[in-house]
Every structure is written in structure tokens, then in C-alpha cells.
Amino acid sequence: MKSLLSIARYTFVQQFRNRLYLVVLFFGALLMGVSLLFGALAAEQEVRVIFDLGLLLTELFGIVAVLFGAVTLVLEEMESKTIYLLLTRPLPRGFYIVGRYLGLVVSVVISLLLMGVIHVTLLGIKGWSFDPHYLAALPFIYLKVCVVGALAVFFSLFSSSAVASVVFTLFFSLLGHFGSELTFLARKSESVLSVLLVKTIIVIMPNFQFLNYRDVWHIPGSPPLSLWVWGGAYAVLYAAACLSLSIALFSRKEF
């Protein structure tokens, strides 16, 4: 466990010493300011727009940061051969993958917390009264980021190409929001093959509807927060499944 935490700690430090990462963070903060522009155009709905856009940007930047972080983390280390001196030590390969992943998501989540502070400050300036739904939305954004990160780690090991990993992960992430539509398609289709194909896609892709609290909390009859906890369990299990497969792939990698 000490070695796993060491890997996680190092990864965390590496992220914050990486200038590219800091640039991404800077732009994230900058775009928070852009939400003020949109808010100004929305007249009475200014606070709603800043609220929605801020949460959306927090999520998008989290996903971008974790996606590129995950892809470069493993692939870059394999290409730069810094991994040799780790794998020749008594470090189980699974610990390496999990440690890198944990360090990455923790660093991204902390960045998102910083963006959240900026966002709440902007909302406060615009007269927003604190809404507890905001606090509830944040953990689900972090969980989405964790799932995307796990997917990105898997695809980076599966494809060994940074571009392919990014494309596959984004594709899965986008499909993950289209669950209702895909299920509707499956129900309406008469072809057995297309039904099977769609249902397979629905099962394999991450179902982000279970984590999209920030978009649906206002809908009457939405499940109570206590049930959304199951969505959190789903996210943890999905990420764990991706990491397990990643460990299996990594266990057979030769260097």
C-alpha cells in the first residue's frame, strides 16, 4: 500500500509541476469569467445562466484535464522509459495503474474545487442565494471525471496511441449522455441485430444519466438525493471495472 500511495503522491506532484496543466487551469478560470458575459445577455436569468455554465465548464475542464492527463500519464511514461525503474522494483503492476489513476483524479478534483470557489464567488457577486443543489451537483461532476479518467487509462493501454485513446474516450463519454435516446431506439427497432447492438452499447458505455445531477435536479419528480447515491456506486464500480481491465492489459505489457 505504501508503494501505491507513493505512486499516487508522485503523480499528484507531477501534475501540478506540469506547466501545461497549469495553463489548462488558467483557461478554466478565465472561461469562468466568460460565464459573466453570457449571464449579462440573459437578463433576469443571469444567475441561472452563470450557475449552469459554471457547472458545465467545471465538468468539461475536469474531463479535458483528466483525459489528457490519463493518456499522457501512462503512454508518456512508457515512451520515456522512466517506467523501467519502477517495474523492476517489487511494485505490483496493478498498484502502478491504480496509484497513477488516484494521483491524477485527486489532482484534477482539487483543481475543480478551485474552479468551484471562483464560480461561487462570481455567483455571490451576482446576488445568488446559496442553493444546496450546487453542493450536491459537485460530487457527481467529480464522479464523472473519475469515470472518464478510468476509461482514458483503459483506452491508452488498449490502443497505445494517444490520439486513439482520446477519440475513443470522448466517443464513449458522448454516448453516455444519450442513454434515453438509445434505449428508445432499441425499443422501436424491429431488427434483432440492431437491438442487440444498441443494447450492447448501452451496457458497455458509461451511463452518465446516473451522474447528471447538475442537469436534472430541477425536474419535478426527480429521484431524491438518497437514490442518487446509487449513481455514485455505479460510477465507482464502472471505474473499478475499467481499472481492472487496464491492470490486465498492463500486466502483459512488455518493455
Added chain:
Amino acid sequence: MGDSHPAILLNSLTKVYRRSHLGRVRTTLGVEQLSLTVEKGEVFGLLGLNGSGKTTTIKLILGLLFPTEGTVDVWGLRMPHPAAKTKMGYLPEMPYFYRYLSAREVLRFYGNVSGLPSETMGPRIESVLKTVRMTDHAHRPMREYSKGMLQRIGLAQAMLHDPEILIFDEPVTGLDPLGLKEMRELIQSLNAQGKTVFFSSHSISEVEKVCHRVGILVKGRLQRVISQSEWSQTAGGLEGLFVDVVTSAGPMEVR
């Protein structure tokens, strides 16, 4: 791990590299039917021309590559085995480190991954830094180091956890005469402490100064193992024997 076991035992080791591209599979022979024993407390040199399989052999011992056929045992443990890895220290031909960390941070990181106890970590790090004469530079980030400095830190991390076997891949390549002397003295010093040293090289002069036995690889096959007493009594020395072996070896089969 008992004293009755040899330090390293390679049994009919074969490694075939397979690369597939657009459906076509190309195979390259790394090593073939390599059987070798390295006894405890021995300094063993693996000699061969470029592409003869030296690095492949070392990576198979360390568990960075997996054999196509045959087995690798370290202290009687079938590789890859975590317990065996605690007893091995590795210096790659060109050590790659994390650019953002200083030497001390890198060594602390590797120490944690190797399972070094916290209380002994600090003194141990300072001890190996002193051995490789890098104490004064240890606070600087690795990206500022020259090639020679990186090599020294590579040695430091290999010795950090006081392993019983040290495996060096081409440790003398690119060293100046002073560096060669220091490396030679270090190997002898480690051996004097009872450590087993296994290293690859194509520098015959350095090998014959420190090794007890030498194995000669030609095109993936171990052609001959020669003891110090044998080459010291031969007119042409180790160089003459090496040339005889290399020139008399048949062509490699390409599968």
C-alpha cells in the same frame, strides 16, 4: 530464497519478438535456448556485439519481457516474483528519470516503492549519494543533469535498497577513462561486499578486468561461457577468444 539456489538461473530461455502490422506478423529472434547460471557472489559479464541479445536477456531476468519459452529463476524464485525484485537493483543503459524531481526526491520515491523503511530512508539516500559523489547536486531537478550525472543517480537508485544482485546494462558505454575507473572500482567494491553483479557490455577490456566469468552471446545464442582462469591463460586473452567465438558462430535462423 535459500543460499543453495544460484543467484540467477536461466533455463532454455527463448524470446521471439512478434510485431503485427496491418495483419502481417513479423518475428525477430531475441534469444534462443539460453541456459545460464550465475552463482552467488560472482561478477558475470555478458559479452556480445550490438543486437546479440544482451539487453533482451537482462530484461527477461528483470521481468520487463516475458519469455516465449523457458524460465528465469532468481534466488530460486520464478520470475516475475515481487520478493525476487526486492533483491535486485537495475541500472539501464540510459537511465530515464522524472524531470521535475530532484535526485533526492527521485531516490525517496524509489525507496518508498522498494519498501525501504522510513527511518532508514534518509541515511540510506545520503549514503548512496555520497558513494556516487552526487551529494552536492542532489537538490537540483533532474532536467538540469548531464548524462554522466544521470548515470550516477542511476547507480544510486540501483544500490538504494541494498540489493543482493546488481544488474547493469552496458554500464561503461560512453564513460571517459576516469568514469571507467570509477565504475570498475564500484563493481569491485560491491562484489567485495558479497553482492552478485551481472552486467552486459561490448567492451572486452573492462569485462576482463572485473569479471569472474564471461558469457558470449552471438545472434541470440549463448555460444560459450569462459572463466577468468581460462582467458588469462590463453595467448590472445579474452579478446582473442571472443573473436574466435563470434567468427565461428553460424548464421541466425530467421523464422
Added chain:
Amino acid sequence: MSIKRTVLTAGIFFMAFLFSAQAISTVFFTPRWPLFGAPSMQDNALLDVSGVFIGARRFAADLAFIQLLQYYGSEETEHEEGEADSLAAGVSLSFYPHLLTYARRSVGLDPYFHDVYLFAAGALAFNLNRAEEALSLLAEGKKADPTFWRYQLYAGAIAFRKSFQMDKVIELLEEAIQYPDCPPLLENILGNLHKKKGNYARAAQIFRHILETSRDQGYLDAARRQLETLRSMGYTA
């Protein structure tokens, strides 16, 4: 961990999340969002689909609402808001012919965006004299969210306005403006109605409230002008 053990672990996790997905979906999967059908405005189809794809229906609806405001705020022709002549003649104003389409685009993305229904219905009914469009929009809102009873309140006000029962309209609008989601458009209309009826003190109070709470520059300017006029008549809030 051996590869067999790792794959087995992955298989167990996979079954676990399939199970939890199935269990969750019985609660989550009652479709609350409308399925993304043909977009109501082809020009913005890509933008709207993108919003759905990234799970940002709320923000996509916000953007659509901003575009609605920009459309409604654009100068089609010189006209006065509220409209005495057109009201009296019962003539529908043909300005902003696509206002209902813009509104439908926004609520098509987020059917629970109450403010869009209220704003657009208010503009259609009270400014543009297109009560039928307004009522149809409110009916769609009520269908999406029957619990939001203010749709009925606004529909009632519009219905009374159609039959020129202005006292009833005023009564219902007075109730509507008690709620924070009442658009300043309706406050402005109520202020104008009070002013036309000679209730200048009440009109001044309403315009003062708009000045203190609204974020829309257009309504702030209109409220300022109205207060100037009322002040010159000796009435202050």
C-alpha cells in the same frame, strides 16, 4: 496479480455495475427529458444536439433563451409596448412572428424552464396580442409540469384579457408578481394597466420595484421613464 485473476476481478466488477445499472435505471429511467426529436429550429440544430450530447440540456436551453431575448429585443419596427390601439382593435401584431418557435426551442430542450413559458406567453399575449399562441405555449408547459400552477394563473390572466375583463387581468397579474419568477415584462404590463386605469400610485410602486430588481436594461430604462412621467404628475413610489 495474475492476468486470470485480474480478468476475473474485472468480470465481477462488470457484473456488479450491470446490476447497479439495472437497479438504478428503474428509478432513473422514467424518461423525464423529452427524447431529442426533430429540432424546432434547423439553424441551431447542431448547437442543440451538442448540448444534449454533453449532458447540458439546461445550458442549451439557457442559450436558446438568450437567443429568444435577442430576437425579441431586436428592432423589427417602431412600436410601443402594451399597445393601447392594437388591444382595443383586437388586432394581433405580426412583429416577431417566430417568437413562439424560439420559445418552443428553449423549452424543447428543458421543458421545466418555467421562466421561458411565462416570459414568452406574457410577450405574446400582452404585447403582441397573440393570445392563442400564448395559451398553447402555457398548455405545453402545464403538460410538462402540471405541478407548476402559475401556468394556470397566467392562462387565466390571458383569458380575461381576451375578453377585455381588465380588472380580472389586473387581479391575476397582481398575484403573479408576488412570485420571484414573474418576468419584468408582466410587471411592466401591470404597471401600464394600472397607469391606464388611473391607479398612478400603484403604478409607481410597480415601476420602482422593476427598477430595484430587474437585470434587463430595456425594462430598467422603461421603468425609469415611467417614473419620470409619474413624478411629473405628482406621484412617487
